[in-house]
Amino acid sequence: MIDFGQLATTAAVGTGTRPVRPDELPPEIAAAITPPPRPVPSPGEEQPSGRADGPDQPGTADPATILLDAAAAYAVVRSAVVAPGPDVPAVRLPASSRPEAPAVVVALLRRIRAGAQLRDELQHELLGQLASRGLGLPPDLLVELLGEVARPGTARDLGALLDEHGWALVGLDPVWSKALARSGAVAHPADPRTWDEGTAAQRAEYLAALRATDPDAGRALLEAPGFAKEPAEARELLVGALAAGLGPADQDFLDTVLADRAKGVRKVAAELLAGLRASSTVARAEALARQHVERRQRLLRPTLTVVSAVPVTAQTRRDQYREKDLAGTPAERLHLFDVIARVPTDRWPALVGATAIELATGPAEYNGSPIDLRPAFADAALRWRDADLATAVARSDASLLGELLPVLSPTTRDRLLVDAFTAGLAGGLLEAVVERPLPPALAVAVLGALKGLLRGASLYRVAAMVGPLAVHADPLAVPALVDGLRDLERRLPDDAAPAIRRSVQTAAAALQLRQAVSEALLPYPVLTPDTHKEGRP
Amino acid sequence: MAGGDDRWSVRRVDEAAPDDQVRKAGRRLAIPTPWSDVGVTGSLLFGRCQGSGKTPYQVSIDVAGPRYKCSCPSRKFPCKHAVALLYLWAEGRIDPQGVAADFAAEWARQHADQEARRAAPRAGTERTPEQEQAAEKRAADRDDRVDAGLADLALFLRDQVSRGLATDSHHRSRRFQEQAARMVDAQAPGIATRLRDLAEITDGVPDWPARLTEGLGRLHLLVHAWQQRDRLPDDLVATVRSHVGFTTRSEDVLATPGVPDTWVVLGLRDADEDRVSVRRVWLRGIATGRPALVMFFAAGGAQPTSNLYPGTALEATLHFHPGRPTLRAVVGERAAQAQPVSAWTPTGSSVAEARAQWRTALAADPWLQQWPVLVAGELQKDRLGGFGLIDAAGDSAAVIGENTWPALAVAGGSSCVFAGELSGTGLRVSAAVVGDRLVVL
Numbered sequence: 013m014i015d016f017g018q019l020a021t022t023a024a025v026g027t028g029t030r031p032v033r034p035d036e037l038p039p040e041i042a043a044a045i046t047p048p049p050r051p052v053p054s055p056g057e058e059q060p061s062g063r064a065d066g067p068d069q070p071g072t073a074d075p076a077t078i079l080l081d082a083a084a085a086y087a088v089v090r091s092a093v094v095a096p097g098p099d100v101p102a103v104r105l106p107a108s109s110r111p112e113a114p115a116v117v118v119a120l121l122r123r124i125r126a127g128a129q130l131r132d133e134l135q136h137e138l139l140g141q142l143a144s145r146g147l148g149l150p151p152d153l154l155v156e157l158l159g160e161v162a163r164p165g166t167a168r169d170l171g172a173l174l175d176e177h178g179w180a181l182v183g184l185d186p187v188w189s190k191a192l193a194r195s196g197a198v199a200h201p202a203d204p205r206t207w208d209e210g211t212a213a214q215r216a217e218y219l220a221a222l223r224a225t226d227p228d229a230g231r232a233l234l235e236a237p238g239f240a241k242e243p244a245e246a247r248e249l250l251v252g253a254l255a256a257g258l259g260p261a262d263q264d265f266l267d268t269v270l271a272d273r274a275k276g277v278r279k280v281a282a283e284l285l286a287g288l289r290a291s292s293t294v295a296r297a298e299a300l301a302r303q304h305v306e307r308r309q310r311l312l313r314p315t316l317t318v319v320s321a322v323p324v325t326a327q328t329r330r331d332q333y334r335e336k337d338l339a340g341t342p343a344e345r346l347h348l349f350d351v352i353a354r355v356p357t358d359r360w361p362a363l364v365g366a367t368a369i370e371l372a373t374g375p376a377e378y379n380g381s382p383i384d385l386r387p388a389f390a391d392a393a394l395r396w397r398d399a400d401l402a403t404a405v406a407r408s409d410a411s412l413l414g415e416l417l418p419v420l421s422p423t424t425r426d427r428l429l430v431d432a433f434t435a436g437l438a439g440g441l442l443e444a445v446v447e448r449p450l451p452p453a454l455a456v457a458v459l460g461a462l463k464g465l466l467r468g469a470s471l472y473r474v475a476a477m478v479g480p481l482a483v484h485a486d487p488l489a490v491p492a493l494v495d496g497l498r499d500l501e502r503r504l505p506d507d508a509a510p511a512i513r514r515s516v517q518t519a520a521a522a523l524q525l526r527q528a529v530s531e532a533l534l535p536y537p538v539l540t541p542d543t544h545k546e547g548r549p
Numbered sequence: 550m551a552g553g554d555d556r557w558s559v560r561r562v563d564e565a566a567p568d569d570q571v572r573k574a575g576r577r578l579a580i581p582t583p584w585s586d587v588g589v590t591g592s593l594l595f596g597r598c599q600g601s602g603k604t605p606y607q608v609s610i611d612v613a614g615p616r617y618k619c620s621c622p623s624r625k626f627p628c629k630h631a632v633a634l635l636y637l638w639a640e641g642r643i644d645p646q647g648v649a650a651d652f653a654a655e656w657a658r659q660h661a662d663q664e665a666r667r668a669a670p671r672a673g674t675e676r677t678p679e680q681e682q683a684a685e686k687r688a689a690d691r692d693d694r695v696d697a698g699l700a701d702l703a704l705f706l707r708d709q710v711s712r713g714l715a716t717d718s719h720h721r722s723r724r725f726q727e728q729a730a731r732m733v734d735a736q737a738p739g740i741a742t743r744l745r746d747l748a749e750i751t752d753g754v755p756d757w758p759a760r761l762t763e764g765l766g767r768l769h770l771l772v773h774a775w776q777q778r779d780r781l782p783d784d785l786v787a788t789v790r791s792h793v794g795f796t797t798r799s800e801d802v803l804a805t806p807g808v809p810d811t812w813v814v815l816g817l818r819d820a821d822e823d824r825v826s827v828r829r830v831w832l833r834g835i836a837t838g839r840p841a842l843v844m845f846f847a848a849g850g851a852q853p854t855s856n857l858y859p860g861t862a863l864e865a866t867l868h869f870h871p872g873r874p875t876l877r878a879v880v881g882e883r884a885a886q887a888q889p890v891s892a893w894t895p896t897g898s899s900v901a902e903a904r905a906q907w908r909t910a911l912a913a914d915p916w917l918q919q920w921p922v923l924v925a926g927e928l929q930k931d932r933l934g935g936f937g938l939i940d941a942a943g944d945s946a947a948v949i950g951e952n953t954w955p956a957l958a959v960a961g962g963s964s965c966v967f968a969g970e971l972s973g974t975g976l977r978v979s980a981a982v983v984g985d986r987l988v989v990l
Binding site for chain 1: 560563577579580582636640710711713716767773903904908927957958962
């Protein structure tokens with residue numbers, strides 16, 4: 013008996029090679045291809061037209077026709093059988109706890125996603141807004157976005173707005189689950205196997221995660237005998253991971269690493285030790301500060317800070333003090349700056365009788381010549397997170413403002429930036445600033461600074477920054493910025509490249525989109541941690 | 550009122566755009582800056598859009614049609630300005646106005662006049678006996694051409710399976726393409742499309758002997774049915790003619806008795822078929838429970854446009870094409886603009902009932918590719934990515950297509966009524982009724 017598979021094989025090799033006979037077919041198929049008896053023609057009536065040798069004459073048809081007849085019958089029979097579902101129970105997902113975002117916002121999100129420029133940035137912001145308001149996505153859009161979780165940014169954004177229903181849905185697809193886990197959107201416990209089987213970077217990541225919850229257990233992994241046998245690059249990464257949960261208990265271990273055979277590893281250890289207030293490294297820096305920094309009272313003039321060269325010694329080398337830089341600064345002077353940067357800023361009154369702010373902003377002398385100590389104190393402000401010192405230094409020297417942004421309080425930072433841009437200073441900071449949230453006054457000041465750049469040959473630079481400005485500006489600034497961008501577009505030279513003009517227009521459109529989103533979300537307050545229900549596993 | 554609940558969704562605006570280029574340009578223009586005199590009154594949407602010239606373009610849209618008018622020189626229809634205005638409206642950024650702008654009101658008046666003239670009985674549209682005779686001769690000539698072409702095809706099919714499909718298989722695709730070209734010459738475009746599809750089944754396609762054998766079998770059956778058409782019932786002959794590629798004029802279909810009902814649009818699917826893009830729109834009558842398929846076509850790579858949107862319902866009379874089972878239809882008189890579906894709670898079939906419907910339809914038309922069904926059940930998913938729908942009796946059908954995950958996101962955990970196209974490979978879902986809400990997937 014020929015089943016369909018054998019029939020297909022016969023078709024492939026040819027009925028000339030392997031003929032088919034009706035009696036070889038299953039009776040149902042054979043019956044289907046055997047036509048009912050023809051009506052007997054009336055006397056004088058002609059035989060109806062048709063194939064004389066077709067299946068109308070069972071047994072006389074050629075094997076090819078028999079095969080084709082059988083194939084037709086099989087095709088219909090096979091189509092009639094509907095494929096069953098998998099042999100598993102029905103999927104049961106928990107109900108969604110997040111109401112769907114309002115239709116207007118969903119429509120705006122679809123528009124953002126359909127746009128080519130600033131798509132990722134605007135989408136990221138909108139998804140964050142939905143997450144913070146406890147709103148969810150309609151199913152089709154959720155699935156569409158889950159299809160893009162290979163992009164870590166999208167995965168993180170989605171992770172923040174999934175509820176129990178969403179996470180259960182994600183759990184059904186291994187690709188989505190893995191992508192969300194990789195992106196850090198899932199708070200999963202560190203897998204101990206990573207330590208034994210992972211790459212150096214994965215192991216460092218594991219170590220950092222472990223240190224966040226159990227610093228001693230993390231350090232114990234490095235204190236094990238095998239650590240010294242790791243390749244230098246791995247040792248450097250792993251020691252760097254101790255920055256997570258760094259504390260006094262790490263000091264002894266890091267002191268031993270200062271003698272590591274690889275310079276990179278020693279440097280990382282020294283940097284970590286320099287951040288531990290009670291470390292011997294800091295104590296030695298304080299001792300050097302006492303020797304090389306002094307205050308000299310002067311008649312009718314501000315007190316002078318007199319600093320001197322810090323000689324290079326075996327100990328300073330061991331502590332990884334700098335010995336050269338790109339500018340060719342003498343090692344002793346670099347050592348002095350490193351000492352200042354390593355001394356905890358609140359220790360200066362005890363050491364030399366003046367505050368760090370007084371030392372940074374007052375007059376100073378080195379080998380009888382004036383010296384600017386503000387860069388060294390800027391480093392110290394960053395290391396010891398001293399916002400007051402950072403503010404004083406930034407106010408005194410706008411060129412250090414960019415370096416000090418991370419440690420300044422938001423209000424002070426924005427005020428200083430507005431002042432700097434309005435005064436035409438700090439143009440070099442624009443690229444960094446437009447990538448941060450911009451309150452209305454700062455956004456307007458940035459746009460003013462961008463207009464100032466039009467006078468030079470910086471059109472492409474301006475075009476590159478209007479997009480981020482539009483994405484990060486506070487929606488309250490939209491009307492002023494849209495007007496400003498129109499003005500900027502008018503000021504563009506006639507021969508400006510179309511791409512530049514288009515960037516400005518795109519930025520204006522993005523601003524208006526953001527304003528529309530912001531208005532549409534007004535009725536939905538941002539949830540506080542108390543009211544925010546987190547569905548994340 | 551167009552400004553109310555019957556406002557279009559953004560997805561519907563997407564579908565209204567003739568191509569991606571216009572869609573993207575429309576999105577770029579959907580910002581308040583270039584627009585003035587914008588408003589909506591009744592179903593009339595209007596605005597002026599400042600382009601690069603001095604005079605703004607005047608854009609008027611009757612969303613009930615929909616019909617579009619823009620004073621720009623674009624040959625795209627609707628143009629980017631109209632699409633942009635629709636986006637703004639869809640996003641709720643256009644407020645209703647009491648009075649339409651002058652240009653929009655004038656355009657609406659002109660259209661109303663045209664409609665009135667069109668509705669008046671037209672003289673001289675009847676064919677003369679000579680014209681009737683010429684038309685009959687043309688039809689007979691075409692039948693003769695198809696007769697000759699299909700006789701040639703029958704020999705070709707027998708030759709293919711006699712020598713073996715694997716023989717000289719690297720030239721098989723070309724042979725099928727050449728035969729398809731002959732079918733175009735023989736004025737049998739439906740057959741030509743089937744041959745081109747078979748030409749795509751190369752040796753690299755998994756399970757190619759089985760797929761090709763099935764396809765050849767169906768084609769053989771169609772040729773045989775055509776050759777035996779004198780012995781077949783009229784409705785089957787109409788079906789065979791339709792599969793061969795004969796078209797029925799919409800006027801002739803509209804002249805047949807219609808089926809009035811409120812028709813819910815349950816899904817649409819676009820496909821490129823042999824230089825023509827086809828949009829299939831699936832409907833179901835609320836009172837009659839009848840399924841219907843309305844097809845739209847576009848040539849030259851353009852996307853078909855239609856005025857039927859999933860998730861809406863329209864009161865209309867549908868006229869069905871001849872053939873069996875009756876499914877393909879043309880929209881005749883429609884009472885009003887389509888409205889979003891609300892509070893529709895259809896009863897879904899069991900899997901066994903849906904399967905029986907499919908088999909009945911397939912028995913009537915062995916070349917049928919899918920049949921619209923409403924099935925009640927819960928979704929399944931296995932570890933290998935297979936989806937299914939299981940009903941209360943534990944009977945199941947595979948679920949296929951790009952909407953499986955959205956369907957799971959909508960319905961995972963509860964029993965729903967799913968609308969979709971059933972075929973041997975499974976159910977391709979297009980919408981789900983959750984409670985009394987129709988969710989288009």
